[in-house]
Amino acid sequence: MKKQGTNKSNYGSTLRAMAVIGLLLTVIGIMAFGVNNSDTPKVGAESPLPVVKKDSIASVKAFKQVYTVLTSARCMNCHPSGNIPLQGDDSHLHTMSPQRGIDGKGIYAMKCANCHQAINTPGLHTPPGNPNWHLPPANMKMVFQGRTPHQLAKQLIDPKQNGNKDFKKLIAHADDGLVLSGWNPGEGRTLPPMSYAAFKKAWITWLSTGAYAPKGK
């Protein structure tokens, strides 16, 4: 009996210890989660995917904002309807007529990186820079120029036209370095019509509310 009583006492102590440890771990976990959430999201950092909750009105409203950015010069100039990029706030054909090429990085002696450096070149209207400067490749042109809101929304979510991007990859594309460079265009170029943060919010809202396309052709 005595032996059994001792066992019960030990068992009770173990349970109490486990409860205390569990409570501590829970508190530490909540603190860690809280601290993590308070951080400003870093560009390119993994973040949980938003839950899709369909709402056609909110989705179309968000896409209208997205559309104004994608069809601004900073985005559209590298998403031309032809094979020559556009230039300037008036989106004229790029001087020298560099061509897309198969991989979107130009051809022969006319490759993008021959002039476009990893960072912006100092000076007014000098070549803007990015380590990965390119157009969409020839087999996935992702044209923005001339697309209606309806056409562009449909195109963006079509895996056959968007480089096989699913919901997760589309969300992540907002953090692409070349997308971000639209907000660091170099001297003499206007910025897209809203902040990057506002664009990203609209982009994610559009996708997470069902990626509805505005009505029309």
Added chain:
Amino acid sequence: MTNITVNGKQHQIDADPNMPLLWVIRDIIGLTGTKYGCGVAQCGACVVHLNGEAVRSCVTKLSRVQAQQVVTIEGLSANNDHPVQLAWNEEQVPQCGYCHSGQIMSAAVLLRENPNPNDADIDAGMAGNICRCGTYQRIRKAIHSAAEMQRKGGASK
């Protein structure tokens, strides 16, 4: 200190990493065949090869070429016998000549990647090299001629 290889020779350059490669080539190393034209990557007079690509040295910073291979007009061939150089001479392409080191360096890349270019290929590949004298017809003719030399195997490269 930046280490670069120019025309097969290693150099240790003690200069601001933001210095344009063109300055390094001309003023520090002393190779003056590469020309300053516009200074903003618009004309092509300053084209050199960086790891085989026809970059514009006026906007290419020294920091980009750290431990990389640069070839200038002086190093395109051992005896000025690259097919493009031979063809340029044969067709008497230059008038004033200022833009032609850049023209030749661009044409060499074009022919390496497309050994049999048609007129449209040449126009597309050479559109970034401006010639104030307007020697475009002779440039095109010389590139066809150089392509033929390559095909016949008479070229060194």
